[in-house]
Amino acid sequence: MSKGLRDRASLTRRTLLKAGGAAAGAAALGGCLSSSEDGEDQVSGEVLTAFGNCWMCSHNCGQKAYVREDSSGKKTVVNLTGVDGHPRGSAGEGTEGTLCPKGLGQLDKTHDPKRIQEPHIRKNGELQKVEWEEAFQYTAERLATFKEENGSETFLDATSWAETSIFSTVWRELYGTPERISRGIHVCAGPTFVSGGMMGVGSNNRVPDYQNSEYIIAWGRNQLNSFAGQFEAKGTLEAIEKNGATLVTIDPQHTITAEKSDKWLPIKPRTDGALALAMANVIIEEDRYDEDFVENYTHGFDAYAEAAADMPPERAADITGLDAEDIRKVARGFAEAAPQAGISVWTGTAQVGNGWKATQNITALNGLVGNIDRPGGLRLWKYASTASFGEVCEQDYTNRAEFKEPAINKYDEYSDYPVRHITGIAHNLVPEMVENGHINGIVVHHDDPLKDGNADAWVEALDAMDLVLSIDAYWNGVSRNADIVLPEATQLEKDTLGTGNWSAYPKHTWVTGSKAAVDPQWNTKPDFDILVGIADAMAEETGNDDWTVFEQWDTHEDFIDDELSAIDLTLEDIDSGEVNYELVDEFEYESWEGDDHYTFNFDLDQVPPFAQAAEEADMDTAPEWIPPGTYGDELSEDYPLEFYDVRSVFFSHASNQPQERLRDQFAKRNELADEDYRGNYLHINPEDADKRGISSGDMVTVESETGSGELMAVVSERARPGFVTAEYGFGETSATPDGEGMNTMTLHHKQMDPITGQVDRHIAVEVTSSGGD
C-alpha cells in the first residue's frame, strides 16, 4: 500500500488500541479505509443517523447520532451533534443545537471498554460474572431474604434520575420502602427547590426566562460554563446581544460568567442572604417595588420589610465584603428592569449551612419586584402532561410503602434533626441510620452517594449493609463494593423520553424522545429491562402477582407510547422526523392574574411543617440574616481557609470522569496538561499559596477537622483569597480507575442545612504542600 494509506491505517490502529473508546471516532476517519491489506481497519459501511437526548446531566439536549453499520450489522456511533431548534440544546426556533463537552462525552462513553460489561454477583467474597438470568434470580432471592430478615422498609432507594419512570414503582410501591434519597433536594439544591415550592413559585425558581430578560443575575451560578441544558448559556448570550441585557454575576470565584458580566460582585462566601436583604432594603426604601403585586398576591410583606430594614447596604457591605454603592446599583438596576429581570440560582447558594435563608431571601426579591411569571422574569414553567404510571397501568396492585413512616420520623434517635419535618431523610444521616439498624441495604442506580457528603462514614455504612445492589455503567465506589452489579446500557443504547418544562421556548410545553441509536453494548441492558427483569424474578420468587405489573408492556417503547398517549403522540412520531422534539401546548404568562388564591409567600409561617422545623432550628419563618457558622463550619486558626467544591464543564456528576479526552481537556484548561496527573485541582489564590510555599502543579494536602485528601494545586488570581475550591467526583470511590485526585467529601462530616438536610459543602480547612515534585 502507499505510504499515505499506511499512515492513515496506522493512525487508525493506534487510536483503536490506545483509547478503545476512541475506536468509534476512528471509524469516522475511515470512509473507505477497507482497502488496508491486513484487514484490520474494516471500517467501511453505511452511515445512518439516529436521535438521542442527552442525560449526561439529565437535561435532555437533543442529539443527532451518526451511526456506522458494518457488514455484520454491528453499529458504532461515529459522530454526535446537536438538534437544531431543540428546546434544551438550542436557543429556540431556527437556532443551532449543539452538545456541551459533557454531552459530547456520550460518544466515548457508549463504546468505552472500561464500562461494566457483564452482570456480577458476589460469591465467596468475590464479584463474579454471571448470566442475566442468574443475576435476576439471585437479586430476587436476596431481596426476599432481606425483607424477611430486616424488613423492606429498611432498604434505601438511592436511584438517581432515570430515563424511565418505573424506578419508584419498583422500589417504593412494589418492594415497599419509604426510604429514598436522590439528587435534587437531597444533595443538589434542597433549599432552592423546597423554598421555591413553599413560597409559591415551584422548584423551577432557579431558571428565569433568559431570552426575554433585560437584567439577568447569575447568583452563585456559572451558567455560561456549567450547562443544565445549553439553552441557558445560549439564552443568556442572546439576551445580551438582542436585548442589550445587563448580566450581573454574584460569585466569590471568578468564572467565565463573571468574565462576560457587566458587573461581577466578588461576594464573601456564605453571605448571599445579607446581600439579598440589602437589595430589598434599597428597593423598599426607594419605593421601587411592585406595590400592586405585593398588595394583591403576597403574604408576609411586613415581616420581610422589617428584616430588610435591618440590612442597609452599609451593613451588608461589611458582611459581604462588597461596596455599598455597588449593592445599590445592582438593586436599582434589577428593580428598574423588572419585571423583565431574572435571577438564575441553583446549587451555589444552596449547598451551605445557612443556605435556606440565602435562598428564601433571594427568592423573595422576585415577589418584591413582581417579576413572577412575566416575560424576562421568573417563569412558572409547565410540563407537558404525559400519562402517569397509574394512568397507563391496567393492573391493580398494592402500594406497599404507602403507610410506612420513614425511620427519621419514626424513631427518637433523630428528634434533634429539624429536617425530619421536611424531606423525610437526609443524605448525611444515612450512616447514622445504618448504625442504628434503620437502614440495612441500598439500591443505587447511576449515582455515587459516596461523593455527595460525609464520605468516610458512607464508605463504612456501605460495608455494614446487608445488601448492596448497584445498577450502573461504571465501576465506582458503590459498584465495586456491591453484592450484585447489574450493568446498565447507556443513553444512546436505550429509548428515552423527556417531558420538558423550562427551556428556550418559554411559552410551550414540549417533549423530546428517541429510540435507541445502537444496541446495548456487551452484555448490558437498558434500565427498563433491568427493572422488569427484577420484577419478573420477584413474581416467581414471592408468588405475588403484583410483581407481574410490567407484563402489559412488551418493550420500553410500548410503555413510552402509553405515557405519550395523553398527548396523542408516539415515540415513533417524535423520533422519525427532522428533529426529535415536539412543542405540545402553548401557555401564557401571568398565570396568577385574577387568581385570588395565588399567593407568593415572603413569610412561611403558614406552612406548618416548615414552621415546626424552623422553630427547632431556632430560625424565623420570615426572611432574615443568618451568619455563616450558625449551622456549618467556622474558620479557625487551625483551619483558616474556606473550602467549597465546584463542578467542571467537562464532567457531570462523576459519570464521565473516565473519558480520557475530557480529562485531557480539563488538564489543558488548568494549564497542567504536561503533568501525568489527571485528577481534580485545588484552586488557590497566590496570596494563600505563597504563604504555604505552593506553586501550580504541586501536590497539596487539604485537611479539615474530620478528614483529608491529596490533589494538585492550581495557583490562580481567579481564586478568592481565603477561599479554596476543587471539582467534585474524583479520587477515592469515584469511577476514575486510577484513583487520581481527591474525593472532596472526605473533608465533610455532617454539616448541613438544618431544614432540608442539604449537604453543606463549605468546610473549614488548612492546605499544606505535600512535598516532593
Place this chain on the structure above:
Amino acid sequence: MAADTDHWVFYFDPNRCIGCHACTVSCKQYHGRGSDADDWRTVTHHEEGTYPDVNDVPISMSCMHCHDAPCEKVCPTNAIEKRESDGIVTIDREKCIGCKYCGWACPFGAPTYGDEGLMSKCNMCLGQGPGAGADADSTAKHKQDGQAAVQPNCVSDCVGGAIKAGPQSEVIREASEAAANRFKSDNGRVIVEPFAEGSAAVDSTGSSDIITPFNAGD
C-alpha cells in the same frame, strides 16, 4: 481558479466564546484523535490581573486556512498546499519531512507534530487523514451530505456560536465592519470580532492588555 472571496475562512467572536472546549472535543471525536494526540482546535485561556480585577479570556483557535498561508511559503518540500478550489490548506504527509518550518511561520501555532513527527493540523474537516493532503477525498465535509452546506464539526458543535466557517464573501457579510476591516488589513487570515464594550474583559483592566494569538502582532 476560485477567487479569494470563494475561499473558506474562519470567523471567531471572542464575545461569544465561553471557553467550554466543546469545539476541541468535537474535532477530536470526529477525526478519531486519541486524547493524547495534539489538538487541531485548541482553546486557551488568557488570565491576567489581581483578584478581584481579573480577566480570563478564552480563545478558540485552529488553522485559519490563511489567504496568504505563510506556512506554505516556507515549506521546503512543497508538502503544504493551499487548495485553489476552496482555499483549504492541506498537508501531504508523504512529502512532509517534519522540519517544523511551518510551525515557526504560522502566526497561530496551528501545525502540530505529535503524529509521528510529521505535520498535522486542522483540515477544515476534509474527509480523511491528519493532513488530508495527497490522496485525500477532495470533497470537504461542508460539501458532503447532499446539497446543504454542512459545517465543519467544531463549528456545528460550538455551544456559544462563536465560530463560523464558509466562503469569505459569505462570512464577511455576517461580520461587523471592524472585524471585516481588520481581516483585510491582516493579510486575510481570520475574521475576528473585537471585544464588545462593557464586558468585564474591557471594563476593569482592558482587553488590549491581554495578549492572545489574535492580537499578538497588533
